[in-house]
Structures are given as structure tokens and as C-alpha cells.
Amino acid sequence: MGVKLMGVRTIAAGTAAVLLLMTGAGAAGAASPSPSAGTGGSGPAEAGTSFRTAGEIEAAGRGSADASTGDYLYWSFAADAGQQPTVRATVRVPETAAGRSSSAWQLDVYDGLRRRQACRYGVTTRAATAGEREVELVCALRTVRAWTEPWAVDPLPGTYYVRLTAVGLAKADQGLPVHAEVAVAAEDVGGAAAVDGSLAEPLVPGIAAAKSGDEADSKAGRTVAKLFSGEPEDGWSSGWWTDRWLWTAAGGLLAALAGVWGYRLTRGTGRPSHLPPGT
């Protein structure tokens, strides 16, 4: 029995060691040590006016705009596999000569291929009701998956664009100074959303041209404008680490223990007492 117990212990210790090794390697694999790029400076990202000029919001960062009603305000941010990004926009309603503006504001989110993304919940179009100073808009995106079939519009790791604008703008409301803020938060879903397959490159616009240009430019010491240069906080995930490894390994371990227990049940509890020693 002592030998048996020893065996169980060794298995348990061995599995634990393997698990530890895997988690360690996984963390190292998931977090490449590149600092997040983005706008570089601190403070909220200034809005752009088109997909091309969108202001880059850093990971879990903020964007702001001092603009005119009627402007189309664009920001971009990076979202990685397994995240559920939520975009919140606050618009300080401008004052018109005839009181507060009654225009409705709209928040749209597009992916790196400029495909409009659905929101799971959140009000994306709203006008300020009487007495309200601010309009708040929310879009909670679907979970970003590492891979989908090419015919699907599911969110993929890469760039996301936020567009904020006034819709149904009354003529008298046009061109008024307005202040807007955007915040992006991403919740990690974890292994539940870990799908098989992965993209070779994140869905970042202009990534092919930027890559082929990069080597030549770093040699010449030039900086070339990019459509998007942001990255998630820990860099793009390599795609192979998921907590499913832990679950599956723990399952295997428990199965082994259960097997040993089952085996022992059939053997009774130790040596039968009526047998003389040495038989």
C-alpha cells in the first residue's frame, strides 16, 4: 500500500510540475514584451474625421474630441481574441440659440475590414431628452474569436473603428461646438471563447504594405504613416495558450486518481486478516 501511495504521489507531483511548466510557458508565449504603440503621448486620443485618420485609442484608454456637430468622429482601437470590448461615448449636448440641440447621436463600431459590427446590448442611437446635458451611448461588442470562416462577419482580432456622429441633424444645429468622449474597456472571456485556428496576421488595415515597407524604412530612418499602429496591451496573442489546457490536464489527473480509487475498491482494504503471513 505504501508503494501504491508513493505512486499516486509521484503522479500528482509530476502532473503538477507539467501544469506549472505549461502555465509558465503559456504566460511567456501570450505576453510578448513589445510596448503598446498608439498615439505615444498620454491623455485621450484626439478624434479623426475618417477611417484613414482615426485617432488611435490605447488599450483600455480614452478618446476625446472638440468638434462641430455634424462632424464624423473616428477613433480606432485594438482588440484581441477572447476579449469582449465595450465602447462608451458621452456627448455634451451643444446649446443652440433656441435652447439645447435635439439631434440624435449615433455610435457605430466597425472592424478592421470596415464591416459594421453588431452590439450585444447598449443604446447606440439616442437624443438628449429635455433637461439632459449629456447623451451617453454604449455598444457592447460580441466576443472576439481567434478564427472564423471567411464568410462570417464575427469579430476577429485586429483593429476596430468607432464612429460617432449626429444623425437627423436639424439645420440650425449644424456646426455648433461640441465635446465628446469615448472610452473603450475590454473584458477577458478566457478559455470559454478559445476556438481552434488562428489568423496569420491580425485584421489590421494596411498590415501587408506596412510590413513590406518596414525593413526598407527602418534602414533609411524614415517613419511612414500607417493606417493603424496600435496593439493590445500585451501584444497580439500567439493563439496557442488557453486555460483549456489546464482543464483538460486536470481532468486527466482526476481521471487517473479515480482510476486508482476504482482499482483499490476491487482489492478490498489491504491484506485479509485471516491469512497467515507469508502465503
Next chain:
Amino acid sequence: MITKIRPAAWLWVLLAALTMGLQPGPALAGEPGGDAAPKVELVLDVSGSMRARDIDGGSRMAAAKQAFNEVLDATPEEVELGIRTLGAQYRGNDRQEGCKDTQQLYPVGPLDRTEAKTAVATLAPTGWTPIGPALLKAADDLQGGEGSRRIVLISDGEDTCAPLDPCVVAREIAAKDIHITIDTLGLVPDAKTQAQLSCIASATGGTYTAVRHKKDLSRRVNQLVDRAAEPEVTPVAVEGAAECAKAPELASGLYTDREEAGTHRWYRVALKPGQELRASVSVAADRAVARDYGVLLRATTLYGREIVRGQEAGDGRTDVISTGLRYPRPEAGSDDEADNAAETVCLRVSNSFAPAPGVKTAPGFPVELTVDVVDGPDEASDVAAFGLGRGWWLLAVLVLAGFLGGLLWGWISRWRVTVWRTN
């Protein structure tokens, strides 16, 4: 970000240089300095109505002058700034003469702040409001170079030089020169001025601002000049064909084209096995359009079979309608040359914008096309990552299976011992 180039990287540089020599190069420009310096021209209305004293108690002209002084102080070094006036010279009543009255006050080029300020100080509100001709001249002033170009129009009144509609002029400028954006600012605008200025702005993807206070004016102009200074990727003009066979072949990059309502534009992309094509398209509504609209991007084979499509529809106020698609081509099954040859993928862009009644259809709607050819993705062989499991059900099943396996093993070995003993 400056990275040290390792010896291996030199090989890549060489390789990249070689491949770039063979293929049409990546269509990205926009490095600052040299040809790519951003250019801005401020176009100021100096018509008689600028005398009105209704901006924070001062005259509109005084507000504009003060704003200009502040902007000239804050202009970033790399920006080449010019100033053009309209209605500054001719005092008479002859419309023909009045409508030619636009002159360059300070040429577009490296900025001498003192000189520019002195020039601005001499201005006095005088004549007509020839916005259309002034915009045309301003576009000429900005000719040349690869950088972004911006016209900032500051006006307090409607164009007085019909039939030349400044809105149509703006659209033509944008169609002729792909990099120009016109931003407009209206000083205490009435409804008609407002409509006209916002029409000019939306025709070129610019912005419109109504100014009622002095500080708003300088802040906004400053912001626009700063925006011009920010490096941006400038698209390459391309002309799509009416059928795939004659379509231009595109490499990875950013392109721009024009598409009239009801027409199709075709482009071609060569795709090797194991590569993925990513294409997205934005069609801009640069004029008044009917309420509902849509866009369709199709990827087909040379023989017309549809591979994948991206589509989007919308309604209401918008600047662009966009969609995209991706098409990963599977790895070749063999080393055959025929299997590994590049496939021609035809991209077709169509839109269902309908210009509002009375709005010209030419030039077509601006189309922005992004093409990226990257390595193909790893195909999924299972729903879950690597086919691994997760959750309490998995654990329960494994534990149960392990337990049953242990029991079975125990019984078998007991039975074997019994059999051995009896023998």
C-alpha cells in the same frame, strides 16, 4: 521606433527590395519632409459684410485677424501655409469684375510669421463673395507634392457669383485632386450660408463649423492646421474597369477611385495558394442622396463564380458606407506548378446611392479601397482550441471514465489471480 537591423534582416531588406522591384510597389506614401510636406491654404472672405460688428462686440474682420495671428503663431514647422483672400480688392458694382476678385495674400511655402502677419494686418473688408473662383485658385496654389492638402475657407456669406455653384466646384476639385480636403467656417451664418458651406465641406470629406465667438474661430482653425500636420496615409488613384478582364491589378495598399451611381467597378488581385486577400471598400456620400443606400463588394473568380461577398446597407445621414471581405486561399495540394500559380481574384464594387433629384451624378462617388494580401490563417480542425475540453462536465466525464476503468482493471486482475491460483 528605431530598431537595430540584424544581419538576417539585411537579407530581408534585399528580398523586399527585389520583390518590390518586380511587383507594383506598396501604395503607401506620406513620409513627412521633402515632397510630402503638408500644405494648408487659409481662404478668407474679405467681402463688405465682414464689417458687421457681431462677434463678441467686435467686427467679424477683427475676429478673423486676431484668429489668424494666433494661428500663425501656433502653426507647426513642417506645415507649408498660404493665405488667399476673396473680395479684397474690387469696390465697384460690376458683378463680372467682382467675381474675379481673389488674390494670393501669402504664397504657400515655408512660413515667415512676421511677413504673413503684416500681410494680414493690411486687409480691409471690401467687395463681393466669389467663393467658387477662390476655391479653384486655392486648389491651384496647393498643386504639387505628395503630402496632405487642406483648404480652410472662412466666410460670412453666401457666394454671390452664381451660376458657378461653389459646392459643385468643391466636388470637382476633390475629383481632380485626391488629396484635397476643404474645411469651412461660417461667421455668424444665416441658414443659406450654412447650407452652402456645409455642402462644400461634405463634398470633400471636410468639416463645417459655425462660429459665434472669437475664441471658437482661432481654436478651430488651429485644430485644422494641426490636423493637416499629422502624417496620414495618402491613397493612390486607380481607375477600375467595367469588367474584370480589363481591370487594373492591385497590390497591397490603399487606393481611391470614383464610381457613379448605378455603375460597377472591377479590380483584380493575384493571390497565391496559402495567402489571404483582405479587401475593404468605403463609398462616400459627397452630395445629397436618397435616404436609403447600400454597398456590395464581391470577390469572384475569372469565370464569374462568386467566392465571397461583403455587403452593407444603411439609411439616414452618413459620410461613407463601408464593407469588406476576406478570402483565404487554401494551401496547394502538390508541388505542381499549376497548383501553385497565383489565382486572379476579381473584386467588384457596386453601390446603391441615389443622388437626390437635381444633384449632378458626375463626378462619381469617391471610393476608397484597401487591399491587403497576407499569409493565410491556420484552418480550424475543431470548434475548440486544439480540440481541448473545458468545464465541470468534462471533469465529471473523465472522473467517471477513470473510475470505471479502474474498477474494470481491478476485477480483471482479480479474476486472473483467481484463475492462476486454481490452476
